[in-house]
Amino acid sequence: MNIRYWSLPTILFLIFLLSCSQKKQNAATTAEATTKNKTAAETYYTLDDFKLVKKFDTHVHINTTDAGLIKQAEEDNFRLLTINVDAPGYPDITEQQRLALEHVKAYPERIAYATSISVKDFNAPDWQNKTIAYLKDSFAKGAVAVKFWKNIGMELKDKNNKFVMVDNPQFDPIIDFISQNKRTLIAHLGEPRNCWLPIDKMTVNGDKNYYREHPQYHMYLHPEYPSYEQHIQARDHMLEKHSDVTFVGAHLGSLEWSVDELAKRLDKFPNMAVDMAARIPHFQYQSVKEREKVRGFFIKYQDRLIYATDFVFNKDRNSADVRKQAHETWSRDWKFFASDENMSVPxxxxxxxxxxxxxxxIDKIYFQNAEKRFSSVNPK
Incomplete structure (x- = not known):
């Protein structure tokens, strides 16, 4: 039909129909966009959700009566696990436990603590019995976990002046006792692989700066000490012997350099999880070139990865500075995990x-995985 012969009413009617069709199309487009936005909101958190989500930092060291870090944790919706450790420069583990219990009593919903063992008298005939007695007392007071430190393998020697690794039979009854009492074993064994590399081959600036300033701890310069591979092998052997113990490898189990290597251990040892304390930059380093691999790793092993920082708060540190550092670090890490924004870190x-x-x-790595392994235990 030639449009020249259309009547005015017909033209107006057609215009009306076209208008209705366009409105329906616009409404459908708006509905689709709304649905997509709603789905995205239900699937992902935003940066603004940071303080709304329950979180758990499972690796801090509070060696002061100052509750500043705990108060910042309250503000940022974190629970904390303060870890006693048999390390130089720290108070004796009994004093660390006293300080931890003081905070647990004052803030029972905000903080829990992990006890530790001392290897000071490792070669004494009664070391095992005394260590188990100390752990028994710690468990009665509410300790939810036990920390083994890197002095095992890097400092401790036996009667023959040989380095003692964590798979030494002397530790077997200690680990069995931890398992029988349904506590978690946290172990910092070895160091980042960078520690055994020349500085110009290291991957992250923090390691480069630290080992440049502390050559006594730079194992590349000390071949008389156990190798990186020996530390990993000893840890793996210990897990083979104690497949029933709930184990958390501190600092990504010293496998921070490769999500592939870490995946191999998580596949091999079902009782193993890892915390991220002081090792998140290693994920970020790998993300520069292989973001999707790192993201896929988190998705696949979402039940085995635990958020942690390794904040140290002692009496010599300013409370306001610690709170500021904690908030900035927690916020920056949240941005890395919850957003896809472009980032850079020092x-x-x-x-x-x-x-x-x-x-x-997010809910698993920030809270649920920690709750499963560090749930509160009521003192007897």
């Missing part, structure tokens, strides 16, 4: 995009 060269993990994964 620890590494180059930029990377955040992992933008789903709410389900």
């Amino acid at each position: 620890s590494i060269e180059g930029t990377f995009n955040g992992l933008k993990l789903s709410r389900e994964v």
Whole structure:
């Protein structure tokens, strides 16, 4: 039909129909966009959700009566695990326990603590019995976990002046006791692989600066000490012997340099999880070139990864400075895990995009995985 012969009413009617069709199309487009936005909101957290989400930092060391870090944790919706450790420069483990219990009593919903063992008298005939007695007392007071430190393998020697590794039979009854009492064993064994590399081959600036300033701890310069591989092998052997113990490898189990290597251990040892304390930059380093691999690793092993920082708060540190550092670190890490924004951090060269993990994964790595392994235990 030639449009020249259309009547005015017909033209107006057609215009009306076209208008209705366009409105329906616009409404459908708006509905689709709304649905997508709603789905995204249900699937992912935003940066603004930081303080709304329950979180757990499972690796801090509070060696002071000052509750500043705990108060910042309250403000940022964190629970804390303060870990006693048999390390130089720290108070004796009995004093660390006293301080921890003081905070647990004052803030029972905000903080828990992990006890530790001392290897000071490791070669004495009664060392095992005394260590188990100390752990028994710690458990009665509410300790939810036990920390083994890197002096095992890096400092401790036997009667023949040989380095003692964590798979030494002397530790077997200690680990069995921890398992029987349904506590978690946290172990910092070895160091980052960078420790055994020349400085120009290291991956993150923090390691480069630290070992440049502390050559006595730079194992590349000390071949008389156990190798990186020996530490990993000893830890793996210990887990083979104690497949029933709930184990958390501190600092990504010293496998921070490769998500592939870490995945191999998580596949091999079902009782193993790892905390991220002081090792998140290593994920970020790998994300510069292989973001999707790192993101896929988090998704696949979402039940085995635990958020942690390794904050140290002692009497010589200013409370306000500690609170500021904690908030900035917690916020920056949240941005890495919850968003896909482009980021840079002082620890590494180059930029990377955040992992933008789903709410389900975030809830696990920030809280649920920790709750399973460090749930509160009521003192007897």
